[in-house]
Amino acid sequence: MDEPGGITQNFLRHGRGVHLRGAGSGPVARGARARAAEASLARSGAALAYGQVEGPPGLRHALARRITAREHVAATAADVLVTGGNSQGLEQVLTVFSEPGDVVLVESPTYNLALGIVRDHPVDIVGVPLDADGLDVAALEARLEEFASAGRRARLLYTIPTYHNPTGICLSARDASASSSWPGVTTDRGRGRRLPRARVRGLRAAVALAMDREAPVIRLGSFSKTLAPGLRVGWANARADLLQRLAGMGMLESGGGVSYFARTWSSRCWPRRATTSTWSCCAGSTRGAATRSPPRCKSASPPGAASPSGGRLLRVARTPGGGDAAALLPLAEARGVSFAPGARFCLEGGELRLRLAFSLYGEDALREGARRLAAALAAMPA
């Protein structure tokens, strides 16, 4: 068993003088977890039986209320589909909405695990760069023009508009909508294409945008960071007809595809758990980490980017002197500190960058981590 959050290659190893903040117990207290499990199992075993493909109605209603209230996107339960987490949600979107040879656009860098999921499908993956405000909308427009000229079709765009992983950037307010409808901006150029924009508040989830004529957006969210990653439960929020296509996937027909027990449990633990505390907490750590960056390591966020205001990952740092982050990793790990090399997040390049996952640590631990990473950098061959 990994230590909590092991998949994210946390900045510091547990033990060796480093204490994780709230490690082990997760955001839901042990007593509450057990009570939720007991309650989920109490009703004649319904949580263990076959369930509705779309998810437990109570959880879908609760999610819709939250999305409406917090993300300023009008939603009803019909606009919410419970998924097996963001990874399974993205897998479903690709299976249902892409065809062999389609172009799928991704930000580069982007969430490394999303790249692995897209690569499992017979599609062409094309990168779109970021600028200081997030997705480079002009570059995206140019890519779309290229494909249109070549008679090809960009079917999907996978984008993370807020607290982007790995950079921490939020799509700027310049591109964010003041409207209460879908989080998208209509470009001036023809054919009604819509580009993603985010409500900077609330929308932390990954978004997949179908580049169809009507360009609907499918927003993916997860309980992994706010409730428990081992549940593998998340949701998709989109127009009901799109969700019905996702729900029609063969894999889900056999009683829902996702652990119905885990989904029922989620609906009992949530929304009592306020997620804002997690995020403001992270923002505090970000500032802490930023002020104590290793001396030879500089920020490599796009010029002009603001410090991340939230999220769980420090914005991407850059190794000094052109050193390859992959070569730095064993030196760092020997000193009890870790990171994810940047190349994992990029379609090409990224070797000079590293993603630091900081959110489990207090300021003292981050100071110690910065000291260790500086020692690892000092040990790199010139």
Next chain:
Amino acid sequence: MDEPGGITQNFLRHGRGVHLRGAGSGPVARGARARAAEASLARSGAALAYGQVEGPPGLRHALARRITAREHVAATAADVLVTGGNSQGLEQVLTVFSEPGDVVLVESPTYNLALGIVRDHPVDIVGVPLDADGLDVAALEARLEEFASAGRRARLLYTIPTYHNPTGICLSARDASASSSWPGVTTDRGRGRRLPRARVRGLRAAVALAMDREAPVIRLGSFSKTLAPGLRVGWANARADLLQRLAGMGMLESGGGVSYFARTWSSRCWPRRATTSTWSCCAGSTRGAATRSPPRCKSASPPGAASPSGGRLLRVARTPGGGDAAALLPLAEARGVSFAPGARFCLEGGELRLRLAFSLYGEDALREGARRLAAALAAMPA
């Protein structure tokens, strides 16, 4: 929420004078379920954290021991991958092992939900008929010859060698191996192709067979019928290198893809639960149902097929006088009895057939169900 087993279109509706055998509680008693949940949650929340992609080591070891002892297939934990149930397992096999345009062979009729899963992939689905002993091996050979002549490749065969759904047939002992190695028969014809054969005892699971040069078999199993369908937990049993390819799927990289809590819970409730009792129980019901078939409905199993010796579904019956089963369904449901129309299980045809899911009922309920179905048949237009 459906009634338990609703996805299988049970023969009789709960209520209306019909009592389900063990309905609601499922095979695991409520107290044991709750204790397993508490124990799963007790260890510092490990069951809620990210987990190993391959599944909890304890569950994989237990499954390997059982497969070795009961199915006479030598297995270690490395040969077992925990999946999100058979549906997700088959989805994973198709995503990893098929390419656009590949031929995927299925028995026709076959498990209707498997057809939906295969249809989500850009492959050509080709049916192979059954004979009295299960998969028609000669017909399969002929199909493979056709594809070889046309320069095409049959990539996968999806087959259910024992207690076939919907027919209940077990692949005959003639084709079953006496060997203790993989459940496959080598044909006499060139290129080392291997065809599936089953241990009639033990192997109840669906099997996907890759038609590669080395023709490995991936055997899929599930806890849905023996523990709880709402868990969505199952397993794949195959050569370790094949399972590593499945485990390398992008969707699973984020901590395992399947609810780690559900998997941990499964490992605590199982293998204390003896599954044989479920199956012998079903075999008893089959005999009960067979002796009380509706008077105008005759068995449509292939000529010479033995009565099913187990499984949870009556072998396929046939409507009299060429009546379409889909037209019979509303008449039956109005009388509180149901079935799955045969066309759902077939690539083509099957309109005259119906699958009766009987295993939740005792003999009295089955007698009542036969009476109601006979009334529905009598009400059909000539």
